[in-house]
Amino acid sequence: MLCQECQERPASLHFTKIINGEKTEIHVCETCAKDKGDQFQGSNNFSIHQLLSGLLDAGQSLSASQSQPYKKTQPDLKCPSCGMEYKQFAKVGRLGCADCYRTFNQKLEPVFKRIHGGNSVHSGKIPKRKGKDLHVHREIENLKEKMKKLIEQEEFEKAAETRDRIRSLEESLNNKGGA
């Protein structure tokens, strides 16, 4: 695979950037990664190596072979958006921005469980506007559950109605995605 930036050198680094739920795959050579790192870091000074190993440590996609050279050094995790370091977080117990949750994802998982009685997954409110699709996904899940029960109770007519409703919801999602 060629580097997506220069289209010259082979891409030796592959990582996934997730900002606000938008997932972007990035495949670059080391030279371009350094440039790209400068874009990420903004006003904060930290090296591309720190940035990348931050992403690696947080379990973002990277094939095993490529992770080797960076695994060894294991510098502290650092949030690419706000510059918060993991050790700083561990000290103040507070995060610097929404992206910190992505950056420190793996390390935070047990923290959440400890704080929230074994829970680490949200099951409460979804913002109305921003989470419109999420609402639909949840409703589809609920309807599927309902359909299963209806079939068990041999209420086939109602089950068929529910199935149609699920289909139309799924279609509404697909149409939006394709547009």
Next chain:
Amino acid sequence: MSLGPFINEAVSPWMKNEGPEADIVISSRIRLARNLQDVTYPLLADKEQLEKIVGKVEDKFAGHSHRRFGQLELLKMNDLKANDKRVLVEKHLISPNLATDSKAGAVLLSEDESLSVMVNEEDHLRIQCLLSGFQLDEGLKYANDMDDWMEEKLDFAFDEKRGYLTTCPTNVGTGLRSSVMMHLPALVLTKNLNRILPAINQLGLVVRGIYGEGSEALGNLFQVSNQTTLGKSEKDIVEDLRNVVTQLIQQERAARKTLLEQSQNKLEDRIYRSYGILAYSRRMESKEAMQRLSDVRLGIDMGLIKNVNGKILNELMILTQPGFLQQYAGEKLNSEQRDERRAAVIRERFNLETNG
């Protein structure tokens, strides 16, 4: 200004309505923590970034009328005098942190002061709804209403798996802290509270003295609130709290009955001594004031004192704090002067009561 009108202005309108279970539950509070997506959290943001957020909130919400809360007013911390901020803290409308530590803090307030939105406290936004008595469901409804309204115009940091992304991982998920302020004098007097507290902690709830520490709470006032914010729905969180509070109410009532049956004379003696001291003393430290007020409030709620309104505790709890005493005096007071003022305000307030 004489005390009557001052109280009228000082006490938030929401406090004037007596809520359900008002003899034990003073107030219910719902708080939702929200942050803007793509903006650094207040912990790391610089003043300029924070001022931008205040500007955004001012633009979109200040002066606008909300169907439930009416006109909203924005107060910027940097524009307020120190004592004005203190008074807002004493009214529980803002936190001490917002008053003193925020680089560019502000608060959005509804006319009846039942709703406040702190801007640039630990999180970008903290929506808070305060209601008198035991009204958690209503509080949640109102806070959600405000949350929905704000979300129409702002992009919140939200993740499908982790929910609302807060500055502190202890608030992540729902960002919901629901709490109830309770007056539990009989459970303290009968030494039953210490027995109950560990069980409550095991249910993922915390009990704290509002003023003072642990079971040494001043004025026998306790705040019970949820600790878990992730993995449960808002409704379930509030329901779990409501169940525990309901039990605490029953226990407190039972303890009051026991006191009356087993030691009415002793109890009356305690209550009337406190009444006498509040009505006639010339100096009063805040710690003693809280204790005496708690006694008198218990006497009122048990029907032992008949000519005094139960709201007196809620009012004097707020009015006898340093910020209010200074506001009433119109000048800065040292602690000696405050003790004198405090006694005077309490005497005056009791007079107001007995003279109708």
